[in-house]
Amino acid sequence: MAMNFLNPVTTQTWTNGRHLVRCVKTIQETADVRTFCFMAEQPLLYFFKPGQFVTLELDIGGEQIMRSYTISSSPSIPYSFSITVKRMPGGKVSNWLHDSLKEGDELAVHGPVGNFNIMDFPADKLLFLSGGVGITPLMSMTRWLFDTNASVDVEFIHSARAPRDVIYHRELIHMFSRLPEFKLHVICENKDDIGETWAGYRGYLTQPMLELMAPDYLEREIFCCGPAPYMNAIKHILRNNGFDMSHYHEELFGATPLEVREEVLELAEQAEAAAEEIDYAEMLSIEFAGSGKSVRIQPDETIHAAAAKLGLHIPKACGMGICGTCRVGIKSGEVEMDHNGGITDDDIEAGYILSCCSRPKGNVVVDF
Numbered sequence: 001m002a003m004n005f006l007n008p009v010t011t012q013t014w015t016n017g018r019h020l021v022r023c024v025k026t027i028q029e030t031a032d033v034r035t036f037c038f039m040a041e042q043p044l045l046y047f048f049k050p051g052q053f054v055t056l057e058l059d060i061g062g063e064q065i066m067r068s069y070t071i072s073s074s075p076s077i078p079y080s081f082s083i084t085v086k087r088m089p090g091g092k093v094s095n096w097l098h099d100s101l102k103e104g105d106e107l108a109v110h111g112p113v114g115n116f117n118i119m120d121f122p123a124d125k126l127l128f129l130s131g132g133v134g135i136t137p138l139m140s141m142t143r144w145l146f147d148t149n150a151s152v153d154v155e156f157i158h159s160a161r162a163p164r165d166v167i168y169h170r171e172l173i174h175m176f177s178r179l180p181e182f183k184l185h186v187i188c189e190n191k192d193d194i195g196e197t198w199a200g201y202r203g204y205l206t207q208p209m210l211e212l213m214a215p216d217y218l219e220r221e222i223f224c225c226g227p228a229p230y231m232n233a234i235k236h237i238l239r240n241n242g243f244d245m246s247h248y249h250e251e252l253f254g255a256t257p258l259e260v261r262e263e264v265l266e267l268a269e270q271a272e273a274a275a276e277e278i279d280y281a282e283m284l285s286i287e288f289a290g291s292g293k294s295v296r297i298q299p300d301e302t303i304h305a306a307a308a309k310l311g312l313h314i315p316k317a318c319g320m321g322i323c324g325t326c327r328v329g330i331k332s333g334e335v336e337m338d339h340n341g342g343i344t345d346d347d348i349e350a351g352y353i354l355s356c357c358s359r360p361k362g363n364v365v366v367d368f
């Protein structure tokens with residue numbers, strides 16, 4: 001008779017959805033970066049794919065507000081999870097988290113979701129590239145690979161402003177000192193106000209630097225996360241050197257203020273130009289069943305934009321089809337949805353869409 005020495009895990013695990021969690025610990029990582037650790041009331045296993053994120057649902061001054069944050073911990077330590085947040089100058093949520101979220105506070109999170117994860121793209125040679133707080137998904141991946149004794153070769157190149165801004169520096173040094181196939185390279189941008197001595201690379205990541213640090217970079221599966229100009233520079237190097245971009249994966253946390261401003265100006269210019277050539281015959285009717293209101297929009301406008309025109313507030317966080325915050329049901333009509341993994345096939349089957357990235361294909365009635 002076959003003996004079975006395995007017990008099934010009976011502890012519950014979370015799945016993509018809304019979860020109440022309690023902040024159990026906060027850790028000041030650098031001057032403007034703090035980690036927040038969360039657990040459930042009852043033991044719960046937080047499994048997820050390293051690199052995925054959650055969306056926090058917060059009440060700030062009576063206003064419900066959502067923001068997405070990568071899970072920086074690893075599912076190899078599954079009874080809790082953490083996020084690591086950088087204060088954004090003038091930012092509503094990041095500053096509120098730093099100033100007001102304390103141990104013992106309860107809040108709701110949505111997720112985990114995200115295509116930018118290590119499990120969906122297995123490879124035995126990896127290159128992790130991060131800038132600033134963009135290190136969070138790569139840290140989760142590194143912690144996972146380290147804890148699970150994965151047999152992979154990792155080159156990790158992180159760019160920070162100055163030595164004192166290197167997030168998780170001591171933990172990275174510890175992990176990378178124990179495995180010969182894990183190599184860490186830290187670049188500090190700041191030459192003047194360094195604060196600590198720094199014998200390593202300085203400035204911005206350039207092609208010669210990349211070639212020195214990871215000479216075989218063209219053979220690696222690449223995961224990149226950082227500010228948009230940083231990621232654009234990397235993509236430029238890769239494309240110029242004939243890298244097969246199907247092995248390049250990136251996560252953008254959102255537009256930096258300057259880009260936001262440029263985007264707003266661009267949108268205003270586009271709107272002005274478009275206003276002159278609106279084809280009224282092409283406009284489509286979007287009705288919101290909950291309020292009975294409707295509006296006519298161009299086919300290239302989103303359902304979320306249509307709601308905003310009517311003053312209807314569909315919650316929105318990432319604005320790029322990854323976090324699932326703006327999900328609504330469709331009562332009739334069809335949309336073209338250009339999402340990035342923030343919705344499951346089951347939800348699509350059940351008639352849900354992500355309003356931030358869905359454009360009408362005809363008249364639509366939305367269940368909102």
Ligand SMILES: Cc1cc2nc3c(=O)[nH]c(=O)nc-3n(C[C@H](O)[C@H](O)[C@H](O)COP(=O)(O)OP(=O)(O)OC[C@H]3O[C@@H](n4cnc5c(N)ncnc54)[C@H](O)[C@@H]3O)c2cc1C
Nearest residue numbers: 068069070084085086089090091092093094136253257318
């Ligand atoms: C998938 C994903 C994962 C993420 N993971 C992380 C993470 O691990 N860690 C992390 O710190 N962040 C992460 N982010 C970013 C995070 O969601 C927030 O965007 C960030 O914390 C800033 O939010 P905020 O509310 O503080 O700033 P906001 O109030 O949203 O403002 C952001 C910045 O833009 C400026 N700004 C806002 N609107 C305008 C405008 N119209 N014109 C000009 N400037 C403007 C503000 O002054 C501020 O500097 C992630 C984002 C995504 C989408």
Ligand code: FES
Nearest residue numbers: 317319321324356
């Ligand atoms: S706001 Fe994140 S998917 Fe639409």
